[in-house]
Amino acid sequence: MHKLLNDSPGEEIMLLGNEAIARGAIEAGVAFATTYPGTPSSEISLNLFQMSQESDLYFEYSTNEKVALEVAAAAANSGLRTFCMMKHVGLNVAADPLMTLAYVGVTGGMVILTADDPAMFSSQNEQDNRYYAKFGNLPMLEPSSVPEAKEMIKYAFDLSEELNQPVLLRTTTRINHSNAFVTFGEMKPRQTKGKFIREPLRCVTVPAVARQLHSKLLDKMNKAKGLSETSDFNPVEGSGKAGIIVNGVSLHYALDAVEDLGIKDNTKILRLGFSNPMPEKLIKEFLKGCEKVLVIEEGEPFMEEAVKAFAQEAGLTIPISGKSEALFSRLYEYDPAMVREKIAVFFGVDYTPKTKLDTADVPQIPMRPPNLCSGCSHRATFYEVKQAAGDMDIICPTDIGCYTLGFLPPLNMGDFVICMGSSVSTSCGFGQATDQKVVSFIGDSTFFHSGITGLVNAVFNNHNFTLVILENDITAMTGHQPHPGVDMERFGLDGFGRVNIEELVRTLGVEHVSIVKPFKVKKSIETIREALEYKGVSVIISREPCALYAKSMKLLKPRAFKVSDRCVDHRDCINTIACPSFYLEAGKVKIDADTCVGCAVCAQICPENAITPLKK
Numbered sequence: 001m002h003k004l005l006n007d008s009p010g011e012e013i014m015l016l017g018n019e020a021i022a023r024g025a026i027e028a029g030v031a032f033a034t035t036y037p038g039t040p041s042s043e044i045s046l047n048l049f050q051m052s053q054e055s056d057l058y059f060e061y062s063t064n065e066k067v068a069l070e071v072a073a074a075a076a077n078s079g080l081r082t083f084c085m086m087k088h089v090g091l092n093v094a095a096d097p098l099m100t101l102a103y104v105g106v107t108g109g110m111v112i113l114t115a116d117d118p119a120m121f122s123s124q125n126e127q128d129n130r131y132y133a134k135f136g137n138l139p140m141l142e143p144s145s146v147p148e149a150k151e152m153i154k155y156a157f158d159l160s161e162e163l164n165q166p167v168l169l170r171t172t173t174r175i176n177h178s179n180a181f182v183t184f185g186e187m188k189p190r191q192t193k194g195k196f197i198r199e200p201l202r203c204v205t206v207p208a209v210a211r212q213l214h215s216k217l218l219d220k221m222n223k224a225k226g227l228s229e230t231s232d233f234n235p236v237e238g239s240g241k242a243g244i245i246v247n248g249v250s251l252h253y254a255l256d257a258v259e260d261l262g263i264k265d266n267t268k269i270l271r272l273g274f275s276n277p278m279p280e281k282l283i284k285e286f287l288k289g290c291e292k293v294l295v296i297e298e299g300e301p302f303m304e305e306a307v308k309a310f311a312q313e314a315g316l317t318i319p320i321s322g323k324s325e326a327l328f329s330r331l332y333e334y335d336p337a338m339v340r341e342k343i344a345v346f347f348g349v350d351y352t353p354k355t356k357l358d359t360a361d362v363p364q365i366p367m368r369p370p371n372l373c374s375g376c377s378h379r380a381t382f383y384e385v386k387q388a389a390g391d392m393d394i395i396c397p398t399d400i401g402c403y404t405l406g407f408l409p410p411l412n413m414g415d416f417v418i419c420m421g422s423s424v425s426t427s428c429g430f431g432q433a434t435d436q437k438v439v440s441f442i443g444d445s446t447f448f449h450s451g452i453t454g455l456v457n458a459v460f461n462n463h464n465f466t467l468v469i470l471e472n473d474i475t476a477m478t479g480h481q482p483h484p485g486v487d488m489e490r491f492g493l494d495g496f497g498r499v500n501i502e503e504l505v506r507t508l509g510v511e512h513v514s515i516v517k518p519f520k521v522k523k524s525i526e527t528i529r530e531a532l533e534y535k536g537v538s539v540i541i542s543r544e545p546c547a548l549y550a551k552s553m554k555l556l557k558p559r560a561f562k563v564s565d566r567c568v569d570h571r572d573c574i575n576t577i578a579c580p581s582f583y584l585e586a587g588k589v590k591i592d593a594d595t596c597v598g599c600a601v602c603a604q605i606c607p608e609n610a611i612t613p614l615k616k
Helices: 017-027 042-052 065-076 088-093 095-104 130-136 146-163 207-229 250-260 280-288 302-313 336-347 377-389 402-407 422-433 444-460 501-507 521-533 547-552 572-577 601-605
Strands: 012-016 032-035 058-061 082-087 110-116 167-172 179-183 236-238 242-246 267-271 274-276 292-296 437-443 465-471 512-516 537-543 561-563 582-585 588-591 611-613
Touching (some): 012 017, 012 146, 017 146, 017 167, 017 179, 032 042, 032 065, 042 058, 058 065, 065 082, 065 088, 065 095, 065 110, 082 088, 088 095, 088 110, 095 130, 095 207, 110 146, 130 167, 130 274, 130 302, 146 167, 146 179, 146 207, 207 274, 207 280, 242 250, 242 280, 250 267, 250 336, 267 280, 280 302, 292 336, 377 402, 377 437, 377 465, 377 521, 377 537, 377 601, 422 444, 422 465, 444 465, 444 537, 465 501, 501 512, 501 537, 521 537, 561 588, 572 601, 601 611
Parallel strands (some): 032 058, 082 110, 110 167, 242 267, 242 292, 437 465, 465 537, 512 537
Antiparallel strands (some): 012 179, 236 267, 561 611, 582 588
16 A cells, blocks of 8 residues: 555654645545646655555646646536646646636635745746735645645645635745655545536636626635634744744744844744735734844745835834845745854844865865766757758757757757747747758657647648657656656556557648657668758657666666777767766776666767677
8 A cells, every 4th residue: 555545643754745745635635636747746746646546536647737727627616625736837837727717716625736946956947936826816825844734735625615716835845855754644535526516607707707706706815814814824933023034944944043043032933834815914913023024035025025015004114124135035945054144144143154164175076967868869869860950050949858958068959948848839930030940859748738739830830840759658857757648558557548649740730740760870860851851840750768767667678888999989979979878987988888778879870880789
């Protein structure tokens, strides 16, 4: 049995933050869950997917976040407790239904998790999704620890049902990917079948209906505001004239800092966990007892701006600060040392940072940039496109996935990327606006997510570019989750359909469609060259399983290669494909047999045929 399904109230267990959130949803009686995977939220969906195989929980990996939210909205309006999760940029994709779902509301509890990524560990931006709560008039909760995340999602379901409103649960990477001991609670029974009650005057948002719903939405938010005023998730700790307002993980940084600085007895801290709508009365009361207030929040000045507005309304002229050149940045994550230093600066506390260890005699840590894995078929495809293009002046829009790393040298295949699916649509623009040849790249999962509509646009408007769909059989970057093109029988699962990318592309009206096996280098280059010469929309499907996925599914036949004595040190292998299995020893190129997967691409491009299979 999955560890998170154990019905063992009182058991204490070490969990990842995402595991704790999944357990909290189970304890809340969640019956229906949807997602499109995205780090830092991916482990939540992985655990729910695994538990759905052992229970009556319904879980699905949806085509994209918009679809996930719309599927979940129907379940939540059939009376089921429903959970929809995604990373922060995924909420951009789901924003269209989100804004109107706030008007419609729900009849069963619905929690929408947005996992923000300060410092952009795995994201193209670090947008602050607290503004979605304000923008969409949605209640929002923010946990400050892993154990609280488990408890908070349970409350979020209760709150949703009390308000008949979706609730946003906003986490950050530091919560999602930290470990802590969590105590199991009671598991509420799941209600897995609901009934949709027809309410056209609530659920059909034509303008006349929506006008009425907007008014009702504001009433719901007024009720939520009253709840936030007395919420246990908005506690005040300590007393004194120095005030600190925090959210999320900043709470613990602040608690440690005031202790370390010796100002605990004169400092009070307000933590906002039920952060939208903001508890106006609570904040004004907190400010009245302060001579000075510091707002500590990663990201944008979401709380700071509201707190200053409340102070003005209350006629208070105390200094309130947070974001400034001398204090906190709007960039990246915070850490305990930074928070301690800024608190000392703001409150005028004598503070001498601890002397840093002298590391002058310690060797510098070698740089380890992100890299495509050994045997990654994307590397072979990039190499082949470059060889086929020759001296062409090409633009290479790319997309979100492992293959984004193709922009790094020596491959240098990636010139423009903004969001999922954008490679196809921007190719339309580049092809029309310039005389350069456009060759774009998109992964199979990303193509299903949001690349199809761009290709429809390209066919209709008769644009001129070549799209390379990197079909590696899985959603690789976020941890090998399935997508609509995956053969689920490989996982021992039945009941799933499968969408054939080649058939889909041809059905959309693309007339020039090619299939390449990227580990067959010469043939692939010839096929790609023909596609590049075609005038109009051409699609190349580069078909080879992700090397890590293939290894885990035992689809690979292990076969390592070595560099023989015929090598004369041209180093084409390193200078053109740079597989991480290559290394230099005494100035000679070597291959690490333990990491080589035997794709043989390097053997095919070596001018001396010096790379040969290693005999065991």
